[in-house]
Amino acid sequence: MLFSGRKRPRTVNIDLLRHWLRLCHSGHENLCAQLEHDNPQARRIRRIRFIDLKDLCVRTLEDFDHTQRGHEYVALSYVWGSPKQATLTSENIYILGQTGELTKQCLPQTISDAIQLVQLLGFRFLWVDALCIIQNDDGDKSEQIGNMSQVYGLAFLTIIAACGTNSMSGLAGLRPGTRSFEQREVVVIPPGTGSAGLSLLTTCESHQTGFWSPSGSDFELSAWNSRGWTLQELAMSRRCLIFTRHQALWSCGGGFFCEESRFEHPLLDPDVKNTAPFSMPIRFALYSVGNVLTTQRINGTMSRFITSSEQFWDKYNRLVQNFTFRQFSFNGDRYDGFRGIEDALHQISGEEFYWGHPRSRFEFSLSWVPEYGLHRNDDKTTLPITSLNQRVSFPSWSWMGWIGRVSCSVRSVRSVRLAR
Ligand SMILES: [Zn+2]
Incomplete structure (x- = not known):
């Protein structure tokens, strides 16, 4: 029954999620268990905090090594939005560190749902920025934001809350009544003697805009x-x-x-699985962005995703384009919001970045062009190289100094020579 439709329930089947986890854990050992680099330093974090789901408190771990038994953790990626939410501060860090204290807190629905889900999936630690970074401590914020590529890169799993507009939206489908759409089934051939029959199902994806489009999925x-x-x-x-x-x-x-579709089979070759769903709308986003950093080495050989310098720079160009399409509540965050990507690209290639521009291709990278109208980013940022209290303006030559989507055309030296 591979690649056939499946009626998705109103409330998510946790056993199916566990099944996906097991398939990945047991079947993709040389792929998903691998980190994108071999740098042992980047595998440890000097200090990290987690929501401890065993003791129900916020726990700080020093010299954290994710490979230690019991140190697997889940990270949450979500939208804060406008409602004020519970955060970790220098005033409440002691209280939140006490066993059972989290049960007394009024947490946003998305965090509360993530806690429940992570417990159901059998993990002890959950990383959530609001409760794992001291939000009113610039020193702690700078240190933890500098760890972003490790926090998400070392996580066993990332839960992405791509439903709703803020942290009160929750994870749709985790609790009864949080999914409204009902799939319709149209019977084409009724099941009968010797035949399983044939039905069509409405898809969960295509009805939002009324037409199918790679960029029109819910995600x-x-x-x-x-x-x-x-x-x-x-x-x-x-x-x-x-x-x-x-x-x-x-x-x-x-x-x-x-x-809504049956893709899972333990004997299915990962290569087949990678190409089969490539035509799915969501894959355009995840494969053009996500896997640039996830599968560089497989058993010591270069991955199929980054096989040449041209492809590496193509990924960089796409990441810049995708990044500049996005919005920030505070435009001064545009520097820190790209730091993790720079860090991961550095781990893969050794490339150094300056205001988002690669040093080895710096002159090429200056030829970025706006796709639409741009306006100047007048906010300021705090560079790691400056003292924490000194905020600096964005330079006008960097695409980070402007708000609006841009195109970059950094290429390998070889491809530039060929073009000439
Ligand atoms: Zn996997």
Whole structure:
């Protein structure tokens, strides 16, 4: 029954999510378990905090090594939105560190749902920015934001809340009554003697805009996918469990699954799985962005995703284009919002970046062009090289200094020579 439709229930079947996890864990060992680099330093984090689901408190771990037994964790990627939410501060960090304290907090629905889901999936630790970074401590924020590529890159799984517009929206389908769309079944051939019959099902994806389009899926059109911070969270993650408003999706280096279609089979070669769902709308986003950083090495050989310098720069160009399409609540965050991507690209290639521009192709990278009208980013940022209290303006020569979508055309030296 591979590649056939499947009626997705109103409430997500947790056993199906566990099945996806098991398939990836047991079948993609050389793919999804691998990190994108061999740098042992980048595999440890000096200090990280988690929501501890065993003791129900916020726990700080020093010199964290994700390979230690019991240290597998899940990260949450979501949209804060406008409602004020519970955060970790220098005033409440002691209280939130006490066993059982989280049960007394009024948490936003998305975080509360993520906690429940992570417990059901059998993990102990969950990373959520609001509760794992001291929000009123610039020093802690700078240190933790500098760890973003590791936080999402070392996570066993990232839960992406691509439903709703803020942290009160929850994970659609986790609780009864949170999914409204009902699939319709049209029987073409009734089941009978010797025949299983044939039915058509309405899809969970195509009805939003009324027409099919690679950029018209629920995931593509979600508020989550429009936000600046979430690009690096997606790009770093090895495995993503995505909640759109109508169904849950799984994407990892070895496969793509969704509730409404049967893709899962333990004997299916990961290569087949990678090409088969490539035509699905969501794959355009995930394969053009996500896997650039996830599967560089497979058993010591270069991955099929980054096989040449040209492809590496093509990914960089696409990441810049995708990033500049996104919005930030504070445009001063545009520097920090790209830091994790720079960090991961550096781990893969050794490339250094300056205001988002690669040093080895700096002159090429200056030839970025606006796709639509741009306006100047007048906000300021705090560079890691400056003192924490000194905020600086964005330079006008960098695409980071402007707001609006841009195209970059950085190429390898070889392809430039060929073009001449
Ligand atoms: Zn996998």
